[in-house]
Amino acid sequence: MICLNQHRCNGRGCLMKNRKVWVSLPARAWCSALSLLFVCSAAADEVGNVSSRGAVQEQGTASLAGIADAAERGEWTRIPQLLQSGCSVNAAQADGMTALHWAVMQNNLPQVSQLLQAGATVDAENSYGVRPLLLACEAGAGEIVERLLQSGAETSVRGAGGETLLMLAARAGHERAVLALLHAGVAPNGRDQKQQTALMWAAAEGHVVVVDRLLQGGADAAAATPAGWTAGLFAVREGRTEVLLRLLQAGMDVNAARTVGGQAKGPNPLLLAVQNGHFETAAAILDAGADPNAQPMGQGALHAVVAVRRPVRGDGDPPPVGSGRMSSLQFVRRLVQGGGDVNLRLRQGQSGFADFTTTGCTAFVLAAQTGDLALLELLLELKADPQIPNADGATAVQAAAGVGDLGSGLESAGSEAEAIQVVKRLQQLGLDLNAVDENGETAMHGAAYQNWPALIEYLDEQGLRPAVWNQPNRWGWTPLIIAHGYREGNFRPDAATIASLEQVMRRRGQAIPADPGKDVEANQQSWDRKVQSKGKQ
Template sequence: MTCFGEVKRAGATLATACEGTAPERSDMSDRRRCVPSFIAAAFLLLGVAASAAPAELPLIEAIRLGDLPRAERLVAGGTDVNLPQGDGATALHWAAHRDHLDAARLLLGAGARVDAADDHGVTALALAVLNASLPMVELLIDGGADPNLARVTGVTPLMTAARVGNVDVVRRLLAAGADPTAAESLRGQTALMWALAENHTAAASVLLETGGGATTRSTNGFTPLLFAAQQGNTEVARLLLAAGASVHESAPDGIGGDTNARVLFREDTDASALLVAIDSGHAEMALFLIERGADPNHAGAGRAPLHAAVQRQMPDVVRALLAAGAAPDARLEERLPFVSRRITQANGLTPKTEGSTPFLLAASFGDVEIMRILVEEGGADPFLTTVDNTTSLMVAAGADYVEGQDKYGFRSYPAYYETLQRRAFEAVKYCLELGLDLNAVNDDGQTPLHGAVYMGGTLIAPYLVEEGAEMDVINGRGQTPWMIAAQGEYRAGSFYRHEETGEALAALGADTTIGFDLGVDWRKIVEEEQEAAAQPQR
């Protein structure tokens, strides 16, 4: 599915309905934001139907309404069959759009220009292809239609056919001389790329067999193999590799990063086909590429395939990567792509993700299965920290938890909260089994117990205290765990308080007399006191 170009005016809808390019990104989270082009055509034309064919264009009106007898009378009376409406569309355009073969024959027989184009360069053939109408396509080609006549954006009928996926139409266009290597001008994508982006295996196979270009790159560097990886199409991936594509192909990383999940290409990055497959959620494709020799340690996008496999909950891929030689302690250099939208704690204490190992990510996600695979099968070091000395135990307990969002970046709801708690609890227990420090402190003064009160509830925080966690450690905002739970704080744009957690900590002996949250001034106050203490006594 793809999004479309801007609409010039109402009469331009016949053209605009065929527009768009394929998303080039590691994941496919923007698919829900786009509409198939043939659906767009239907809705857009409904909006123009009342005004596109005024009284002075009776032939177009007759064709639009499917009134063939009237059209025949008008043609017999000498009406100009090539007289266009305001945007350049002719009666033949409407006949093709309505898939009215008899009307098209009538018009062609009366001298209609078969390659007449509207203001956007759209021809009747382009509309017939959009309808996947092989009879209309054949009629127009037999009438002399040029299969390579492109729209102003460089989009050819073959590209549209590839997107629609009708393999018979694709074959007919190729037989008529359509160029399979032509690229549109917006992103430099070919018909093969469009077929792959829509997962039309048969159309892609035919295009590949007829010289579609197995190694062609789009303007952004995407190749057909990267599109196949994005869609999880192993069948076409095999054909591409046999045709000369390399399993090591890569392109600048394109990930969703904000609320609108925009594509953010970073030219200084390099995402491999393996990473694209994993980011897109295709474990089978990832396993296929690993088996074919894909580099398990390629980290040109700031994250290794192992990081992505942990994020996408793919234990089998994690095992395969480790077996292929993936470094179990690869460090995260860039933040992970967000699956839906990015929300942070926004309290000045959000742990840094740079330096995260796959094990630390698995601990954050509460994925004990993958945690065990990494340590017990891959030899991962569970004691490695992020650049701000955040430990796996801290994030397992909830140091990076944001209310209303699960650890994978999806929105979460109350019904899922208990599951999050249970997963986190099991991850905490495993970290303690491995010997992680229960009272470790990161650069912001956060401990595992501080993280537990972000998560809330009465499961994790009391357990940590029972295991020996110090309850009254003050973090960089001047907060003890009890203060965060009982007094609350602003996080992620809202005020949160976990009274039940605060009551549990108080019952276990937390100091409730320390005072109120000193907020962002805490560090300044501490520094001033330290400076005063360091001054020589008079």
Template sequence: MDPKSGPLYVILDALDECEKTSCHQLLVSISDMLTDSSQSMKGGSRIKFLITSRPFLHQSYANSQKVFQSQISIDDDQTGYTEDLQTFIQERIHEISLNRQFSNDIRDFLCEAIMSKADRTFLWIHMVLASIEKSLLTSRKEFQKIITSIPEGLAEIYHRYLTAIPLDHQEDASKLLKLLLACSRPLSLDELNIAFTMDPSYTTAESIMQNSHNSIAHTVQGILGSLVRVTGQQVSLVHQSVKDYLQDQYIASIDSPPAIRMVNPQGSALQLATVCIQYLLLDDFTVDFFPTNDSPTSVIAEETDVFGELPLGDFEGDFWDQEDHDLDSNTLFHDPAILHPEICDSLVSDYPFYTYASLHWAEHFARCEEDAPEELKDFARSLLNPDTANCRNWLSFYHVKAPTLDDDLMDQNPIILASQFDSYTVLKSLLLDCEPSQVIKNQSLYWASRLGHDRIVTALLQSGAEPNTRQLEGQTALTVASEHGNRSCVTALLADSRINVNAPGRNGRTALSFACGGGHDDIVKELLNQKACNPDEPDNAGATPFFWAVGGGHHSILSTLARLRSVDINHRDKTGRTAVSWASGDGMADTLIRLLKLPRININAKDNKGRSPLSWAAGNGCTDVVEILLASPKIDKTSIDNDKRNAISWASARGHCQVLVRLLEAGCPGVDAEDIDGWTPLAWAIQTDSPDTVQALISDENVLIERRDRGGRTALSWAVEYGHIEVVKVLLRAGADTGTQTRSGRTPAMIAKDFGRDDIVKELEVYGP
């Protein structure tokens, strides 16, 4: 090189995509050249290489070469990476939108939809954007289809990645892909290492660790290449579209290696379920790690370090004769429930795969149990038998780490457990072996219905479970299934001739009430199709399903119910409030607009205290709702409640100045009217210490600032006694008389002095003697 020239930069992009042998040779040549160059060149001129690749290339070769030590990490979990992707998406969508003249709504939809599925994968983003740009169909539905399907060309890329897997690692690749395809969350490297190593020959966790891989990141990246992403200590498929591609049955018909063609949802679930079950049945877990009900202070497995502070040895003479033991009451009489989290932490530390296996084995087994070998089914049954320590251990762990069930899972009946964890084959086996009590069957039906296990629901109904009994919180199987949106369970329950579709659950609410409140349109329609269904059945508070649909803002359900003649849209609950009243008081402007369009709706219905929807909206500061109500020609602006308070009074009492202004602008009367106790809106505003509200009131010519209440006191007198100095200033600026006296002859200044408010005294002196 000419010594006068500057550095020469050579950029090699995506070197890890190259054929491995030639890639390695190239790196060797670059290393040799740079080493020779650094020794021979005395000037500052030299060749500089910028090489980009995934971390695997650097870890497998370059990391050991001195010339390649300089490294810039651009991991996708770095700060700013997601923001950069979002900026790129926004710029490209903006460009496409300009060319296609898309509306702002479509542009925003595309940005949000793509970003939500991007998963930090530029390749997927690039190909989706290209598909959108080329698409001749431009409806929102078509764009949604493009975004949710595998982009054109990406399948070919994934196929190329699969065919690049070394022939001698096809079985390994198949096992890894099954684990990554089936996992419910990204696995840690330690978890994947154990799952990949695990086979039936191992009986202890130690034996697994002894034979596990020493560099699992190197192993998985070397075998699967660009199909996986290792981020920190987590490993996952590079994008959701890889999972979609592997789950597509079309893969079985293309020229993939046999081992790869075996990667499918069922087989993957079976692979991971087998690993999880085998791990939980290791000899390590055949002793109780958690205190049992029989003995709250029983000694836990010796392997557990949680109780390392107990003085179980290493002392001479009688233990109780020694006085230097650090043994407090917490050590001797520790509440077992408090100990559980500590024991869980110890298990997580000593057994890296225990968390995943405990929390997810049942869901994986449920997906594949029909195809599972009999031995695995027997193992699963063992894990659902509380008579075994293996079962008690993972159940206790599950209860601490995934407290999704309300009651204690310890000492549960196996049939209830099988129902809770959707183990259909285990349940069928248990039902064949013994006849459970009616109570057990009914409890099991409740849990299956609540958790959405429709196969279990059907099996239990066939075995004689009673669908109408009330369980936890008074819920029936149908009400709890409806509450949690489990349509398949609702369908199974409704098919039983014994079902009472109107049976009350928690707080007297029916299944329809829960479905309406949860926004479960499909369940609502299915329930309404039942001839016996009462769509206007009130609960203990007098609220009907229509109330709950309104309260949840579920407009489609609201419309469905309103069309039924049997539904009273002006129904009053036990407080006398209607759906319009609740929507108004809760500030549900969009819902209220829909309610006011109903031809039979009563916009002025008063509750038991005489309060109207306008009163509730004003009192709760719902400005938008107040404007909507005032715009209706049916609104009664003069409405007062049982205490003779109007909307202005309620807005003033809560300090809602904006609402007050809207009411005054709309000409609502009663700005200076007394209520049943003689209080005017101004009196309420002064009490609540709202200077802006006070100012808005006294700006109205109908408000008498010197009006005396029934005790003979003025607004200024009360403001001084309350100590609300900002309100005092507003009144003084408006000309309030500082010399007025109460019936006992006390002036505002005297009141201020009595309360030690020198600051208020000074303000009063400025405006009067």
């Protein structure tokens, strides 16, 4: 199913909004389901009156829509009798459905031919403007499409959303119907109201043969929607590797990002494939010559793997469904062995009030942030440097410990137990647990942000110095102030975290303020003066 905001749907809600990417399967602006809903509703009324209507017809007084009623029920042997009794072959039901509509819907070619020979109007419209040829194209009924065209069916008819007959047939994936329409002169590059084409629809659905026929028929592989979506990008987003290879042969640029108005506004094929969990498709893109280190949206494919493996929990997006047999870890190995920089730093990431800055992060730091020990071990095997910090000087330690407020409704991708395991591994690698970044954030601040009392105890056991961590950060918050609820978004105190911090502070001889929050503004001013003083120097 496709929703009109151009996100992939599963019938329950949108799935791949890109992951900020996010992105857009061809929208079915016109849907025969609406008309079928009314048709079926009318059919139910008719069936409910079968016995009384049947009795009337046996008395020789057939209803005005008798032929259409019989066709709806599949009573085709009654059609000749009804015609002989004077019923019109074009008699319509209350919603405009004729016998020809029903014959097409039931994919009954012999009856379609008989009705046309009996004088059925080939372009009859029901009450919703739906013609038999439109139904045949949507169903991909190639032989019926050919028969209707032979009888003079109009080919310029469109759905309510402007979709062409060729678009409907292409989405159904029926080669014969597509060829019949092309031979009848239907334009291969016709667009609907969203400026999508038949080639885009066929590519998104993975209909390789239809894509071949459309390209042979003159379809433009470079055509794009106003949002920059091409047939190739639709194919990538849906993991249609075979279709993608066809489009690459047709001239698609393997490194071209989604472009709007001549400027890159979205991912390139490699990044898009990774963001949607299509690792086999991503590997094929690499094989086709893609730049493994490109960062069209400020991040590379290696960075994207981290979020795909372990997105934030709570109200965040779920991981993509993905496709193929290649795992994310297998793809990472393939990417780095194919020239990907294992220490590539994210060019443009998230940075803001109380955020953990992702700009400058390597995949190693991002994996530490999500508690992904398996990915960390692979990156180390591939010679990742665990010491590289982000743009604010935060190391993998602060990332693993939870520095950065996620906001209301979100939870860290990793659990507290996983965070402790990652911190232990980083210790083994020689990283300093007492590190402080340019925002004054420490590992203990991170544990307070994420409400992780067990991590607080572990950090204290490892000798974190109170003189280092019991200090206000850039926003005026000490770990205890954060635990009392002072953070971005809703006021969120956590009793267990407060108790753990106070216990550690007593143990280390630290004074516990009666009202931690009263010093926030003074702390902020002190921080600002310190920054100004450094600037003058």
